[in-house]
Amino acid sequence: MPSTPHPIAATTLPLAEWYRGAARDLPWRRREFHDEYAAWGTLVSEFMLQQTPVNRVIPHLEAWLARWPTPRALAAASPADVVHQWANLGYPRRALWLHRAAIEITDRHDGVVPRDVDALLKLSGIGDYTARAVAVFAYGDRHPVVDTNTRRVLARAVLGQAQPGSPSRRDLDLMDAMLPVDDADAAVFNAAAMELGATVCIARAPRCEACPLIETCAWVAAGRPDTGDTRRRQAAFEGSDRQARGAVLRLLRDAAPRAVLLETVLPEWPDPLQRDRAIDSLIADGLAEADGEMLSLPR
DNA sequence: AAACCGGGGCA
């Protein structure tokens, strides 16, 4: 008669087995991807995946890496080319951060993406998630990797709550306590938790009937209570400054490499003050550049 | 801790 399964094994083993059979075939999970681009490929993919869904990232990722296959190659590019190549991925400041990170990697790390989490955290645009994702998925080290999917899986399977609370260090601590001891097993556990949250334990209508953790899930055991959505509603996009910024930047991308006359930038925009505010903020962010009466992508 | 930052897909 075997003893009661270790609480970690109770989730680790079914999750790992499920992942072997259910993991999507994504570019950054292929052997050739790592052979060709090493940790740089993982880093670029993680930048693009920050708040942009997987399916929208894939074509952009391949085009980006084909053009700039190393940190040194990207570091030598102009900001204008970088912002233009980023296209409509959204949150264009990420493009500048990635460019800056490439320069930092070239200057401070001899063109090699660092392996150390603290070194990764010092790079532009890299926070808790991305630093650990690179260390784990590119280098195979043992760290907790916690994204929005993992936080939801932990909230339900472990804490018995329908939705995660606001992000905090506790997420990392909890995931750290659950990680298998072995490096490779820990990496699979990290990836599997994210995959489960992305494909089964999804935000709106979780597919519990397909979940490998249904036997031990605290939320299911509690009768799937609606514990209330603690997240904050995002402000409306229509009529927002973000929409104005996006419209200006799209115009600059379409005109590139040429500059445009300031007077010709969204002359019909409903709120001229908002348009001017958008232009100023883009310049402040380094996403646009003014030269006299002309506006363009940053040189 | 909260605000800000794009854009598209889907119910």
Place this chain on the structure above:
DNA sequence: TGCCCAGGTTT
């Protein structure tokens, strides 16, 4: 229409 997305930075 509202919700969601392999987050990070700034205040």
